[in-house]
Amino acid sequence: MTVRFVDSASLPTAWGEFDMHGFEDAQANKEHVVLTMGDVGNGEPVLARVHSECLTGDALFSMRCDCGNQLQAALEAIAAEGRGALFYLRQEGRGIGLLNKIRAYKLQDAGADTVEANERLGFGADMRDYSILKPMFDHLAIDSVRLMTNNPRKVQALEELGVKVVERIPLHTHSNPHNEKYLRTKAGKLGHLFG
Numbered sequence: 001m002t003v004r005f006v007d008s009a010s011l012p013t014a015w016g017e018f019d020m021h022g023f024e025d026a027q028a029n030k031e032h033v034v035l036t037m038g039d040v041g042n043g044e045p046v047l048a049r050v051h052s053e054c055l056t057g058d059a060l061f062s063m064r065c066d067c068g069n070q071l072q073a074a075l076e077a078i079a080a081e082g083r084g085a086l087f088y089l090r091q092e093g094r095g096i097g098l099l100n101k102i103r104a105y106k107l108q109d110a111g112a113d114t115v116e117a118n119e120r121l122g123f124g125a126d127m128r129d130y131s132i133l134k135p136m137f138d139h140l141a142i143d144s145v146r147l148m149t150n151n152p153r154k155v156q157a158l159e160e161l162g163v164k165v166v167e168r169i170p171l172h173t174h175s176n177p178h179n180e181k182y183l184r185t186k187a188g189k190l191g192h193l194f195g
């Protein structure tokens, strides 16, 4: 495992002041960040979100997915409790990268769903590797979480890393005409739990 801690600094946001911790995965040439608030290393389960990069949803206001809303809801929830951690993983497009996600969106524009599009491009439905989280959890001395997610695979992935998920907190956001099919496919093919 090549992920190593690089440095920390404060990050004031619209919802309060976080500490931002930078990690480098030299092998994969990726940079990841974790935002924390409060004392996350005191042994109490930490309100946490593991969020995979979605440039279009997180930064460019896309309505094709629910990523930006989930990111904002997670930061708000952490700030409301005054303690928590947001792991922001640079695994764009469920691990296929931004340009391949654009290729996948083009196939979706022609009728494919999000899983079919990935497969037509020769990728698995979900190429993410959550093992990169282990050095981050260890560095922050977090060993148990209350995880904000609808994705049971994330819960399982953390448990496999030795991080105890004491609670799964659903993270529902509003659907719109552009992301309805995306959310239906998440529930139907990727196992997400809604409702």
Ligand SMILES: Nc1nc2c(ncn2[C@@H]2O[C@H](COP(=O)(O)OP(=O)(O)OP(=O)(O)O)[C@@H](O)[C@H]2O)c(=O)[nH]1
Pocket (backbone or CB within 6 Å): 050, 051, 052, 053, 054, 055, 065, 067, 070, 091, 092, 093, 094, 095, 096, 101, 104, 105, 114, 118, 148, 149, 150, 151, 154, 171, 186, 192
């Ligand atoms: N390949 C591909 N990736 C997508 C598409 N739409 C969104 N993504 C990516 O899907 C990922 C969503 O990650 P997360 O927000 O961690 O969410 P999740 O695994 O769906 O589970 P939750 O914790 O319930 O949100 C991001 O990396 C997005 O870039 C798509 O149509 N195709």
Ligand SMILES: [Zn+2]
Pocket (backbone or CB within 6 Å): 054, 056, 057, 058, 064, 065, 066, 067, 068
């Ligand atoms: Zn998205």
